[in-house]
Amino acid sequence: MKNKIIKLIPIMIISLLLTGCWDSVEIDRKAFVSTIAIDVGEDIKARSEIINSKDNTSEESIEENNTLRVTYGFPDIRNMDSKKGTASELSITVEGYSMTDTYFKALAKSSRTLHFGHSKLLLLSEDLFKYPEVLQEVMDYIEREPSLNRTIMMTIVKGKAKDYVEVKPVTEENIDNYITSLMGNSSKNGTVAPVNLTKYIDMVKSYNSSALPVFSLENEKDIQLTGMAIIQDFTIKDYLDNNQMTDIQILRGEIGSCRKAVNKEGHNIDYYIKNVDRDLHIDYEDNKLKLKYTIDTEGTLKGYYAKAESLDSEVIKEIEQQFNESMKKDFQELIDFTRNNLKVDVLDIGSDIRRFHKGIWNEVKDNWPQALENAEISIEVNNDIRNIGLSN
Numbered sequence: 001m002k003n004k005i006i007k008l009i010p011i012m013i014i015s016l017l018l019t020g021c022w023d024s025v026e027i028d029r030k031a032f033v034s035t036i037a038i039d040v041g042e043d044i045k046a047r048s049e050i051i052n053s054k055d056n057t058s059e060e061s062i063e064e065n066n067t068l069r070v071t072y073g074f075p076d077i078r079n080m081d082s083k084k085g086t087a088s089e090l091s092i093t094v095e096g097y098s099m100t101d102t103y104f105k106a107l108a109k110s111s112r113t114l115h116f117g118h119s120k121l122l123l124l125s126e127d128l129f130k131y132p133e134v135l136q137e138v139m140d141y142i143e144r145e146p147s148l149n150r151t152i153m154m155t156i157v158k159g160k161a162k163d164y165v166e167v168k169p170v171t172e173e174n175i176d177n178y179i180t181s182l183m184g185n186s187s188k189n190g191t192v193a194p195v196n197l198t199k200y201i202d203m204v205k206s207y208n209s210s211a212l213p214v215f216s217l218e219n220e221k222d223i224q225l226t227g228m229a230i231i232q233d234f235t236i237k238d239y240l241d242n243n244q245m246t247d248i249q250i251l252r253g254e255i256g257s258c259r260k261a262v263n264k265e266g267h268n269i270d271y272y273i274k275n276v277d278r279d280l281h282i283d284y285e286d287n288k289l290k291l292k293y294t295i296d297t298e299g300t301l302k303g304y305y306a307k308a309e310s311l312d313s314e315v316i317k318e319i320e321q322q323f324n325e326s327m328k329k330d331f332q333e334l335i336d337f338t339r340n341n342l343k344v345d346v347l348d349i350g351s352d353i354r355r356f357h358k359g360i361w362n363e364v365k366d367n368w369p370q371a372l373e374n375a376e377i378s379i380e381v382n383n384d385i386r387n388i389g390l391s392n
Helices: 002-017 045-055 057-063 099-109 126-130 132-144 161-165 175-184 197-207 242-252 316-343 349-354 358-373
Strands: 029-030 035-040 067-077 089-096 111-113 121-125 152-156 209-217 224-233 236-240 258-264 269-283 290-300 376-387
Touching: 029 067, 035 126, 035 161, 045 349, 067 099, 067 161, 089 099, 089 161, 099 111, 099 132, 111 161, 111 316, 121 126, 121 161, 121 175, 126 132, 126 152, 126 224, 126 236, 126 358, 132 197, 132 290, 152 349, 161 242, 175 224, 197 209, 224 242, 224 316, 236 242, 242 258, 242 269, 258 316, 258 376, 269 349, 269 358, 269 376, 290 358, 316 349, 316 358, 349 358
Parallel strands: 029 111, 035 121, 121 152, 152 209, 290 376
Antiparallel strands: 035 067, 067 089, 209 224, 224 236, 258 269, 269 290
């Protein structure tokens, strides 16, 4: 036994000495792609017609088709500011018939290997959703590509996605830092609902629908969030505005602070919500879902109201009740619109049932859209104004 161990020692030492990385690439030979922007190419209509016809075509005719225009943005690490830890953005734009084709064409134009492990932002042109057959191919590639960062943030942009890569926001060095930081502040900014690749895939596979934030480019430094796009079968079905997005965040329980407003006796009163506590009670009786939302908030009145003299005054209670009724009405209208008109579960109710009520989920999962549409949903809102702000 001792002799066997002695014989094994040289073999183990040799195996350690022969170990190495056969495909290693030096870090200074990599381009760390931070942003991927996908636009429609000049031949996308022809490509869409080919897909719909389902006819076989020659390899030569496919390769000549510029279906997509893809821009890869990456930091210029040669000129990185060591104090700030940031660098200006470089980009490569190529056209091709598929995402794989554009990748290899980008490699041919770059002296560095493209690395996607740290990608932060995926920009999809709004025009791409006019060609669902092509978009389905794009998303299939993105979902299956193992080298792509699964936490990459996804957004839809109006106009050309390429133009956004070249934007230099006032507060950040590049677009990926700006939008991802904006998404990171979602708990403080109720109009932003961040969606990464993992969440997108889960939404599509669970409900055959998804929702992505939409941005517009006002000028070379000004990017505006315009709301949320509801997507079904790779087509934009409708849009939700920023106020509706705030309500969705509240009902999901994913918001820390936001603002609401009402008008009382000619005065516009802003209610700055500092804390939101959301509870969703779920029952299943007589083959019907019964859902009850309870929303409790705490916050401060902002602005001026002549009769707001003290926290205990009847006026404050009246204002609280007005906010209760206004918010309840907005919540109910949003729920009815999304489940009846859009037939999309934007509130992730199905996810809550699947995680916490598996027995109920087994009853409704095979007919989920119809079960949600027929569900009895009640809402209770309780606002607690802790501070009256400026008063007379």
